[in-house]
Amino acid sequence: MGKDVRATMIAGAAGLLSRRGLEGTSFSDVIEATGAPRGSLYHHFPGGKQELVTEAVRWVGARLERAMSTPQVLTPPQTVDLFVSLWRQLLVGSEFAGGCAAAAVATGVGTDAELLAVTSEVFRSWTTTLSHLFEQGGLTKAKARQLATTCIASMEGAVLLSRAQHSIAPFDDVARYLASSVKRVE
Amino acid sequence: MGKDVRATMIAGAAGLLSRRGLEGTSFSDVIEATGAPRGSLYHHFPGGKQELVTEAVRWVGARLERAMSTPQVLTPPQTVDLFVSLWRQLLVGSEFAGGCAAAAVATGVGTDAELLAVTSEVFRSWTTTLSHLFEQGGLTKAKARQLATTCIASMEGAVLLSRAQHSIAPFDDVARYLASSVKRVE
Amino acid sequence: MGKDVRATMIAGAAGLLSRRGLEGTSFSDVIEATGAPRGSLYHHFPGGKQELVTEAVRWVGARLERAMSTPQVLTPPQTVDLFVSLWRQLLVGSEFAGGCAAAAVATGVGTDAELLAVTSEVFRSWTTTLSHLFEQGGLTKAKARQLATTCIASMEGAVLLSRAQHSIAPFDDVARYLASSVKRVE
Amino acid sequence: MGKDVRATMIAGAAGLLSRRGLEGTSFSDVIEATGAPRGSLYHHFPGGKQELVTEAVRWVGARLERAMSTPQVLTPPQTVDLFVSLWRQLLVGSEFAGGCAAAAVATGVGTDAELLAVTSEVFRSWTTTLSHLFEQGGLTKAKARQLATTCIASMEGAVLLSRAQHSIAPFDDVARYLASSVKRVE
DNA sequence: ACCTTCGGGACTCCCCGTTTCT
DNA sequence: AGAAACGGGGAGTCCCGAAGGT
Numbered sequence: 158m159g160k161d162v163r164a165t166m167i168a169g170a171a172g173l174l175s176r177r178g179l180e181g182t183s184f185s186d187v188i189e190a191t192g193a194p195r196g197s198l199y200h201h202f203p204g205g206k207q208e209l210v211t212e213a214v215r216w217v218g219a220r221l222e223r224a225m226s227t228p229q230v231l232t233p234p235q236t237v238d239l240f241v242s243l244w245r246q247l248l249v250g251s252e253f254a255g256g257c258a259a260a261a262v263a264t265g266v267g268t269d270a271e272l273l274a275v276t277s278e279v280f281r282s283w284t285t286t287l288s289h290l291f292e293q294g295g296l297t298k299a300k301a302r303q304l305a306t307t308c309i310a311s312m313e314g315a316v317l318l319s320r321a322q323h324s325i326a327p328f329d330d331v332a333r334y335l336a337s338s339v340k341r342v343e
Numbered sequence: 344m345g346k347d348v349r350a351t352m353i354a355g356a357a358g359l360l361s362r363r364g365l366e367g368t369s370f371s372d373v374i375e376a377t378g379a380p381r382g383s384l385y386h387h388f389p390g391g392k393q394e395l396v397t398e399a400v401r402w403v404g405a406r407l408e409r410a411m412s413t414p415q416v417l418t419p420p421q422t423v424d425l426f427v428s429l430w431r432q433l434l435v436g437s438e439f440a441g442g443c444a445a446a447a448v449a450t451g452v453g454t455d456a457e458l459l460a461v462t463s464e465v466f467r468s469w470t471t472t473l474s475h476l477f478e479q480g481g482l483t484k485a486k487a488r489q490l491a492t493t494c495i496a497s498m499e500g501a502v503l504l505s506r507a508q509h510s511i512a513p514f515d516d517v518a519r520y521l522a523s524s525v526k527r528v529e
Numbered sequence: 530m531g532k533d534v535r536a537t538m539i540a541g542a543a544g545l546l547s548r549r550g551l552e553g554t555s556f557s558d559v560i561e562a563t564g565a566p567r568g569s570l571y572h573h574f575p576g577g578k579q580e581l582v583t584e585a586v587r588w589v590g591a592r593l594e595r596a597m598s599t600p601q602v603l604t605p606p607q608t609v610d611l612f613v614s615l616w617r618q619l620l621v622g623s624e625f626a627g628g629c630a631a632a633a634v635a636t637g638v639g640t641d642a643e644l645l646a647v648t649s650e651v652f653r654s655w656t657t658t659l660s661h662l663f664e665q666g667g668l669t670k671a672k673a674r675q676l677a678t679t680c681i682a683s684m685e686g687a688v689l690l691s692r693a694q695h696s697i698a699p700f701d702d703v704a705r706y707l708a709s710s711v712k713r714v715e
Numbered sequence: 716m717g718k719d720v721r722a723t724m725i726a727g728a729a730g731l732l733s734r735r736g737l738e739g740t741s742f743s744d745v746i747e748a749t750g751a752p753r754g755s756l757y758h759h760f761p762g763g764k765q766e767l768v769t770e771a772v773r774w775v776g777a778r779l780e781r782a783m784s785t786p787q788v789l790t791p792p793q794t795v796d797l798f799v800s801l802w803r804q805l806l807v808g809s810e811f812a813g814g815c816a817a818a819a820v821a822t823g824v825g826t827d828a829e830l831l832a833v834t835s836e837v838f839r840s841w842t843t844t845l846s847h848l849f850e851q852g853g854l855t856k857a858k859a860r861q862l863a864t865t866c867i868a869s870m871e872g873a874v875l876l877s878r879a880q881h882s883i884a885p886f887d888d889v890a891r892y893l894a895s896s897v898k899r900v901e
Numbered sequence: 902a903c904c905t906t907c908g909g910g911a912c913t914c915c916c917c918g919t920t921t922c923t
Numbered sequence: 924a925g926a927a928a929c930g931g932g933g934a935g936t937c938c939c940g941a942a943g944g945t
Binding site: 550551552553628632633635636637638645648649652653656672674675676678679681682683684685686687689690692693694695699702703705706707709710713 | 814822823858861865873881889892
């Protein structure tokens, strides 16, 4: 049960981070969102906000990786489609209010090297995972890495644009271009 | 002279926004960075921080458009190269510390519809401008818009990744993929 | 008028310190007691609580010195009587609730060398002032200093005892002994 | 063994109180200083911090009384010398960092009548003990009480001054005056 | 008429003493 | 006997009107 409270806090923090950003997510917000008392946060996260945010970033990082892990081998277009669909869910599921928590932390961080390292690790891990999938689909190592990085970058950007414009259109434009370009790569 | 002070403040605010984000940029920071007295900010920007940020976002929006305006007609690959090079400068010029001020405002905004509308307008304007260039280069209207949106999105994302990882590598991977894909589009 | 607000804050802080001690005197308490807004405190005392407390200690130090400055020359018993009467006022005026603000800071300070230095300076100054008065009254330099120090120390202690016991009796016992002993010194 | 842990906690708390004051002594500090687990404190002291502090004050009160109990009859100067030497040890033994735990509680207490009563009782007990010794030494009842109170008060004050000034000089000045005055009393 | 000091309140992170459930 | 949960303040900062000084 103790772990449950902790997990709830992490998930709650991740949700707030994705919607309101790093500076927009206060301890009081997390407390209110989770119903936990103030002291409990410091009990589970003695390192304060930094520790909570770190865990939240790691959690969203791992969640996406879990969603990308499939038993069968995918072709690059299938991989892109799966990846894109996950981001699309994020966007429409929050009604254009939420983005990527890792990106929110990375941009809002100011001058905090430690936290930046965590987001960096998440991005690197995503890149590696996608890259492997593309290699299994027949792409060269270099091309796979480029495509993987572009997928992540363009999804981050696409979510940003669609949030700003309160419209799925920019996202879908990026999704279409990405899909068409990867088909030609094969 | 009055305009000069105002312009200095706007540029200073834009710089701070790109590096430290919306919430990380306080009035005191802008005052310190520009050397202007406190009252002057409220003299030139009666609307307070919101007005200053609005102007800063518009200013970076217009600056990129100016940099993209060329007398001669460009092929799509040339357009992409030019666009990418502008973002690359932003990244290396700030030593991976700065990103896109408009993106910083868009993500850090929380619940401010008015400011979000300004960033939305900037993104829309960039899209239109790029799209026209691609159409002039021979792409269909739909394909031009998709490519334009993807360029912006992937650059935003690429800057994000490179900032997080303190490395130009992710950016260059995205740049390479984008260049190769647009060549195949022709 | 600006100085007036500042002086009010200092006096208010001194009163709270004498009654509730260093840790028992919060910024909120001073705000409430003076009616000033929170920001004003930090405006007048950018150094925060430490700066406010420092000024309060200096103020009580100076106040006692002013009260001890008389035009005519006093005999040692008269000096002791005057000094004792000031402390008696402090005690009965607050109905045994208040003590010496400088002592409160000195004991509650924990590990703050800077603040301790301020209280040290106040005590030293009191000692010097009293010592001079005793020398003018005919005592030797060494004896004057011993008596001065004993006056201060025994008053601090007497106030402490009377506060703890909610009774003027301990204070008056000390006052009587001090008076009788100084008469024999002459 | 249970009593042993309890005694350790009381002694540890007394030490912390004398050095850091009432508010400066947290439960966590006592736990850290004694190595006991968090819950043990509430096991041994169900009344919480108040109970622990109460016991600590009583303990230092009793300790001083034990040190003052001697088989033979002392003259008033001898009694004063013994009493003064105990306080001097306290001061130099802690390198001017520690004072009287009872005084620390009495001043830092704010609005806690119960705790104040305990310190009051300690002071009263010390006074009675000293007074009896002086009476046995030949002083009148009234004079003995005045001298006893003055001894306690001036020691409390002298320790305060010497702590603030990080010097034994004020203490020794008070000690000298006290010794000289008591010789003249006889 | 400018700016610049002052006044005002909300909010953040953090720590503390305590209780409750295992 | 011990770990987890619980709230209440504490200090400090921020963004921002509204008066005085030049």
